Amino acid sequence: MSSRTLSLDLRERVVAAVSNGLSRRQAAERFGVSPASAVRWCALAATTGSPAASPRGGDRLSHRIEAQAECIHALIAEKDDLTLAEIRARLAETGHHFAIGTLWRFFARHKITWKKRPLTRRNRTGRTS
Numbered sequence: 428m429s430s431r432t433l434s435l436d437l438r439e440r441v442v443a444a445v446s447n448g449l450s451r452r453q454a455a456e457r458f459g460v461s462p463a464s465a466v467r468w469c470a471l472a473a474t475t476g477s478p479a480a481s482p483r484g485g486d487r488l489s490h491r492i493e494a495q496a497e498c499i500h501a502l503i504a505e506k507d508d509l510t511l512a513e514i515r516a517r518l519a520e521t522g523h524h525f526a527i528g529t530l531w532r533f534f535a536r537h538k539i540t541w542k543k544r545p546l547t548r549r550n551r552t553g554r555t556s
Contacts, residue, residue: 438478
């Protein structure tokens with residue numbers, strides 16, 4: 428199985444050959460593709476009008492968390508040292524369930540970071556300097 432999308436030009440030539448009288452198997456053999464691909468491309472062209480491939484990859488789910496952006500920003504404004512787990516729990520209370528990684532990517536996308544508080548220095552005697 429090929430992991431890349433074959434060109435629209437090739438797909439259109441296979442579909443055109445089938446519409447000009449070749450069988451799907453003959454067209455597939457002529458253009459060096461699998462018969463299954465020729466069948467799928469012809470079916471796709473018949474239903475949508477084009478044998479073009481659907482978009483591959485990309486983000487299809489971030490719109491769910493982006494819809495909660497205002498709520499997340501309000502939570503941070505209320506208490507700015509919340510952990511991702513605490514934010515996740517607060518969102519779950521309102522019926523919005525997200526993984527920690529989803530929240531992580533949300534904050535990265537919005538360039539929201541928390542700086543660690545500086546530690547107080549202790550000398551050898553245990554006193555704070």
